[in-house]
Amino acid sequence: MSNAVDRARLEEVNAEFYAAFEDGDLDRMGAVWADGPYAAGVSCVHPGWSLLRGREEVLRSWALIMANTGYIQFVLTDVETDVYGDQAVITCNENILTADEGTESGFLAGGSIVSTNVFVRSNGEWRLLLHHGSPILNGTEEE
Numbered sequence: 001m002s003n004a005v006d007r008a009r010l011e012e013v014n015a016e017f018y019a020a021f022e023d024g025d026l027d028r029m030g031a032v033w034a035d036g037p038y039a040a041g042v043s044c045v046h047p048g049w050s051l052l053r054g055r056e057e058v059l060r061s062w063a064l065i066m067a068n069t070g071y072i073q074f075v076l077t078d079v080e081t082d083v084y085g086d087q088a089v090i091t092c093n094e095n096i097l098t099a100d101e102g103t104e105s106g107f108l109a110g111g112s113i114v115s116t117n118v119f120v121r122s123n124g125e126w127r128l129l130l131h132h133g134s135p136i137l138n139g140t141e142e143e
Contacts, residue, residue, distance in 0.1 A: 006083045006126075013126045014081075014090050014117055018074045024066040030059055034120055034127035045132040047113055071099040086121040094133065112136040 013032060020028035034042055039055040046065070052058050079092040094113040118130035 003083055007081045010081055010088050010090060010119060010126050017128060022072055022074065024069065026063050026066060029062050032128050033058065034122055034129045036122060038120055038122060038129055041129060043130045047133045047135045073097045088119045088126065090117045
């Protein structure tokens with residue numbers, strides 16, 4: 001498979017990760033994450049959370065987050081994709097809009113997170129092994 005094909009497929013899988021979250025679809029989310037021999041090494045750091053390790057624990061965290069998220073939308077910027085054989089890294093900024101559907105105003109909030117997604121090729125398919133999101137705080141821009 002050519003590097004260009006790998007990059008395109010990786011970016012599709014990365015987009016599916018965010019689409020599954022936006023749609024609150026745990027089955028789709030589970031299909032993105034690595035399993036089999038990689039299941040024990042699956043890891044996730046949600047912004048402000050401790051490290052979660054193991055496919056079951058990571059997917060349980062997504063179920064909890066999705067159950068408590070009324071509306072979320074991601075606009076990804078500064079997406080960089082690097083392929084290293086059967087491993088790949090995608091870094092990006094997640095520009096997030098959320099809404100509280102339980103209020104009269106439907107309060108909207110926004111924020112930005114810098115994200116690192118590490119993928120492995122398993123049985124010919126790219127699967128997510130690690131997601132690490134960290135909030136971008138004000139005043140961290142280089143001057």
